[in-house]
Amino acid sequence: MLQAIGLTSAPRRxxxxxxxxxxxEAPPGSVTALLGAPGAGKTTALRLMLELEPGRGLTSFRGRPLxxxxxxxxxxxxxxxxVPGHPARSVGGQLRMLCAAAGVPVSRADELIEVVGLGALRDEPLGSLSLGMDRRLGLASALLGDPHTLLLDTPSVGLSPRENSWLYGLLRAHxxxxxxxxxxxxxxxxxxxxxxxxxxxxxGRLVADQDAASFARTRLRPRVAVRTPHAARLADALNREARAGRRSVEVVAREDVGSVLTVYGSSCPEIGETAFRHGVLLHQLADEIGDAGPAVPAPAAPAPVTVHVLAAANVPASGAARTPEVSEAARDSEVSGVARTPDVPAASEAVRVPGPAPAPGTRVARHMRGDSAPLPPPLPSRPVRSPLRPVRYELRRMFGVRSAPLIVAAVLVASVALAVPLARTGATPLPGLxxxxxxxxxxxxxxLGAGLLGALSFGDEYRYPALAGARGTVPRRLGLLLAKLLVTAGAALLLASLSVLAxxxxxxxxxxxxAVPVPDNWIALSAGWAGLAVGCAWAGLLGAGVFRITIAGxxxxxxxxxxxxxLVQKALAGPSVRSVVGLPARLRELAWLDWPRQADHWLMATVRLVAQPVAAALALSLSVLLCAYLLTGLRRRARW
Known part of the structure; x- marks a missing residue:
């Protein structure tokens, strides 16, 4: 059960x-609608439940807060x-990346792609998806971890009636x-x-909490839709009989369809008997529901939705007009869904069933779970906590689009284009070549390429967030940071090695x-080159993580x-009165360890490398950026 208690958003000014x-409350085993006019606070309420919005209150999911x-x-x-995600990433790549973050098998992505009907679009980029396909992908992302609770914000906006039918069929199956x-x-x-x-x-305040039948009875207005080629004659007959019987009946002609009448204050049997007495041919006679008033306005100019409870189910056998066939409007309504009205007995209550429309005159029973839409098989076990989860996610995120390969190719071309003319003059030393x-x-x-790869690691995360909406699938920010540091360091080392080889x-x-002899100090040069590449990658990563934009990285x-x-070079300028000579021996005494004498050489080489102005500046910058990231990125605790 989902319980929201005292949700209150932080006021602004x-x-x-x-x-x-x-x-x-939203009980298990049922579908709950959070209804309100645009701006009523529906989306803010969902964000408060997910702790994505500052405020007060408690939300428990099966008795536990998030x-x-x-x-x-x-x-x-x-x-x-x-659905958030890089527009160049494929549908399958997006779901596989989310599988790595959620700790579920990659096969789950393939199963859900088939369930939501995106099998033919598996390799299509997200930017090319239509709104309906985007909603299908969003539902697949929500179902990825086999969750107990689904929180969906206006999932049917912009969908066709058939897509609506499929969507709510899957929700009811869940x-x-x-x-x-x-x-x-x-x-x-x-x-x-x-x-x-x-x-x-x-x-933002609660108005009513009702079951669907009570809501339809108290908040919606029953009406009857009539389709007849003699609309004017039938309207005149209904008005005359209503005046004679002193009943309040309102007959409204549909302007867009001249042969359709909407009748308020009457019922299918009464209208059928009136049509029979006056010899008016009926093509359709069906119950509908309309808005109750401006309390909760519906979207502008909504098309009437015909209920599946046909006139034949409610019209007595004696003298009542029966509908010989279901009109095109009725068929459309059978795709989009039906409404339960208080005038219809529970036995004849009709509900939406995905698939072909039922035969005329048949009553559609409420379907049970699993009859409306296939669901993927449940996951057998809980995911195992593993430090590799954010690493797998970051690898799929980085290499799921063409940005990284294009950067590597551009760096190699630019590097070769600079190295060849530099060697011609002979003024550049071999390391610089x-x-x-x-x-x-x-x-x-x-x-620069390594720095750009690092900047994109967090810059794309904020520009095309893959996990922003689904708070539960976001790895712990510290684990995500470590994974990004590890992956970007590997990518930087690979890029540095490829550029030297090229x-x-x-x-x-x-x-x-x-022209290219092997230098004697190639190990020290390699270490310095690797440190420069990794340091630049980390500087770009942390800069983008602090300021949330790639250009800042x-x-x-x-x-x-x-x-x-x-600045560092100016600070280190001047005569030195102290020396680090003898540092290895002093460290050996402090640690009580007797390491090989050869290690002293490597230790002093490392110290000299770090003492270089560029290396010192890079280390200082990384320290400042890391502290800034920890202060800004980890202020709000996130969960793994």
């Missing part, structure tokens, strides 16, 4: 809170607005297996025909093997040699 002391759920992805599935479904809507008719309970809010680092550039292409190969090809990378480096 002098405005009243968008949600004010909202309390309700921060006490060990595996949130296995408990809560979320769809807030559009509820039929004991799950809890809560979705928001602004259409009261949609809530009446698709939900078991309707929670109505207005200006292999790194393709002319004196005019603050950093070599490989270091430059060396190009120089050998153009100038011969003698690149600015942090370029600032190291252009701003921080000169």
């Amino acid at each position: 002098d405005l009243t809170p968008a949600v004010d002391d909202l309390t309700f 921060h006490r759920i060990p595996h949130p992805a296995r408990e809560i599935g979320v769809l807030l607005g559009d 509820a039929g297996h004991g799950g809890t479904v809560l979705y928001t809507t602004s259409d009261p008719k949609e809530a009446a025909r698709t939900a078991d309970r309707v929670v109505t809010i207005d200006r 292999l790194a393709a680092w002319p004196a005019l550039l603050p950093l070599p292409p490989a270091a 430059d060396a190969g190009a120089l050998r090809l153009v100038y011969g093997a003698a 690149m600015a942090a990378v370029v600032a190291v040699p252009t701003l921080v480096g000169p």
Whole structure:
């Protein structure tokens, strides 16, 4: 059971809170609609439940608040607005990436792709999906962890009647297996025909909490839809008999369809008998529901939705006009759903069933779970806590789009294009040739490319968030940071190695093997080159993580040699009165360890490397950015 108690959003300035002391329940095994006009606070209420919005109140999912759920992805599935994700990422790549974050098998993605009907679009990019396909992908993302509770924000907006039918069929199938479904809507008719309970809010406060039958009886207005080629004759006959019987009957002609009448204050049997007495041919006679009033307005100019309870089910055998066939409007309504009306007995209560329309005159019984839409098989066990989960997620995130390969290709081309002309002059030392680092550039292409890869790791996360809406699937921010540091370091080392190999190969090809001798201190040079590449990648990563934009990460990378480096060099300028000579021996005495004498050489080489102005500036920048990230990124506790 989902229980929301006292949800109150934080007020902004002098405005009243968008949600004010909202309390309700969504029982398991049923579909609950959170109904309200646009701006009533429905989306804010969902965000408060997921702790994505500052405020007060408590939300428990089967008796536990969100921060006490060990595996949130296995408990809560979320769809807030559009499906977030890089538009160039494929449908299958998006779901496989989310599988890695949620700790579920990759096969789960393939199962859900088939369930939601996206098998033919498996390799299509997210940016090319239509609104209906996007909603299908969003529902697949919400169902990925086999959650007990589904929280959906206006899932049917912009969908066709058939897509609506499929969507609510799948939601009811999920509820039929004991799950809890809560979705928001602004259409009261949609809530009446698709939900078991309707929670109505207005200006963030609770208005009513009713079952669907009570809601339809108290909040919606019953009416009868009549289709006849003699609409004017029938309307005149109904008005004359209503005046004679002193009954309040309102007959409204549909302007868009001249042969359709909407009758308020009457019933199918009465209208059928009137038509029989006056010899009026009927093509359709069916119950409908309309809006109760402006309390919860529906979308502008909604098309009437015909209920599946046909006139033949309610018209007596004596003298009542029976509908010979179901009209096109009725068939459309059978796709989009039906509404339960208080005038219809429970036995003839009709509900939406996905698939072909039922035969005329048949009564559609309430379907049980699993009859409306197939669900994927349940996951057998809970995911195992593993530090590799965020690493797998980050690998799929980075290499799921073409950005990383394109950056690597551009860096290699630029590096070779710089190295070959630099070697021609002979003024650049060998390390500078292999790194393709002319004196005019603050950093070599490989270091800039590594910084860009790092900046995109967090920059794309904020620009195209894959996990922003589904709080439960986000790895712990510290674990996610460590995974990004590890993956970007590996990508930077790979890029640095490839650029050196490409430059060396190009120089050998153009100038011969003698142009690229192996230096004696190649180990120290390699260590410095690797440190520069990894440091730039981390500077871009942390800069983008602090300021939440890719360009800020690149600015942090370029600032190291252009701003921080000169300041460090000026601070270290001047005569030295102290020396680090003898540091290895003093460390050996302090640690009481007797390491090999050869290690002293490597230790002093590392110290000299770190003492370089650029290295010191990079270390200082990384320390500042890491502290800033910890202060800004970890202020709000996130769950693994």
